[in-house]
Amino acid sequence: MTVHEIAAQLNEPNTELIGKIVNTLGIERVSEYLQKTITIEAEGGMMTRDGERRRTPGGVFFHVVKGELSKAERKHIFPKLPGTQIKKKVIQAVSWEDAQKIAVAINQTPGKGATVKLTLVGRPKKVAKAGEGAVVVSLQGKPPGALPKGLPTPPDAGITWAVFIANKQWGKVKDSISQNVDDSLIVEGYPLVDKNGVGIVLATNVKSKLMEIAARDTQKSSL
Numbered sequence: 001m002t003v004h005e006i007a008a009q010l011n012e013p014n015t016e017l018i019g020k021i022v023n024t025l026g027i028e029r030v031s032e033y034l035q036k037t038i039t040i041e042a043e044g045g046m047m048t049r050d051g052e053r054r055r056t057p058g059g060v061f062f063h064v065v066k067g068e069l070s071k072a073e074r075k076h077i078f079p080k081l082p083g084t085q086i087k088k089k090v091i092q093a094v095s096w097e098d099a100q101k102i103a104v105a106i107n108q109t110p111g112k113g114a115t116v117k118l119t120l121v122g123r124p125k126k127v128a129k130a131g132e133g134a135v136v137v138s139l140q141g142k143p144p145g146a147l148p149k150g151l152p153t154p155p156d157a158g159i160t161w162a163v164f165i166a167n168k169q170w171g172k173v174k175d176s177i178s179q180n181v182d183d184s185l186i187v188e189g190y191p192l193v194d195k196n197g198v199g200i201v202l203a204t205n206v207k208s209k210l211m212e213i214a215a216r217d218t219q220k221s222s223l
Contacts, residue, residue, distance in 0.1 A: 001027060006034060009220060012058025017077075021065055024077055033068060037061040042212040043121045043186060051148035091150045099152035118191040118201055120161060121209070123177070123184045127170075136164050137185070141199075161199040163187055169206040176208040184209045 003019045012018065022030050037060045040046055045054045046063065055063065066078060094102065124137035141158030165187070176183050189203040 001031060006030065007058075009034065010037070010056075010058040010061050012056070012061065014058065017062070020077055024073060025065075029068075030065075033061065033064045036064050038213060038216070039209070040064070042209050042216070043184075044119050049146075049148070051151075093150055094152050096152045096154055116190060117188055117204075118161075120163065120187045120189075120201060121184055124163075130164055134164050134166050135170050136162055138162055139185070139187075159193075159199045161191070161201050163189065163201045163203055165203040165206055169203060173206055173208040173211065176211050180210055182210070186212060 003015055003022055006022070007013070007015045007018050010018075037057060040060050041057055046060045047053070048055055048059075066074065069077065120139050120141070122139040124139060127135050127137050130136040139161050141161060143158050144154065147153070163185075173185065177185065186207040186209060187201065187203050188205040189201040192200045192202070194200065
């Protein structure tokens with residue numbers, strides 16, 4: 001695999017930096033980080049540190065690489081330029097308890113027409129029938145990890161979601177999920193939390209991670 005082939009897969013114009021990474025780390029390590037990037041993209045991508053936009057595939061790749069480098073490698077590949085150190089203001093986030101009180105108050109005057117969609121990525125342990133037209137699986141949400149500065153920190157436990165999937169959608173991914181232990185569902189749907197705190201997602205789009213990666217590879221090979 002060449003530098004230009006990697007750049008093409010990432011749609012990344014900075015071939016000079018990619019070349020520097022390949023020359024420093026070797027193609028075997030770079031291929032591993034490229035595969036991690038493809039997986040992250042298949043699972044919905046990665047937001048920038050401030051949470052304002054989604055990273056480009058190239059940005060995800062560089063972020064993955066930075067997280068795997070030794071200090072010496074990082075200094076060589078991503079040297080800090082003179083004058084780039086900026087003193088950052090410390091932002092005090094509201095506590096989770098206060099955030100809940102604020103949420104109750106602001107929800108007394110909601111806006112109109114908000115569009116809601118939730119994306120879940122995970123592998124179910126059990127599939128159960130939900131009437132004649134659907135199945136239901138349970139997916140345990142992970143804690144949010146690093147959040148943009150200024151946001152309150154929620155409890156560590158993620159929400160457990162009961163995901164209802166129409167039979168037609170489930171049929172498209174059933175074989176891949178059952179035959180590949182390393183495959184995962186990628187579900188987009190409408191989330192609801194009932195008065196008892198039970199999280200439910202009504203799936204509107206269902207894919208599998210391996211099927212998504214295969215589709216991208218097919219698309220790239222046809223270019």
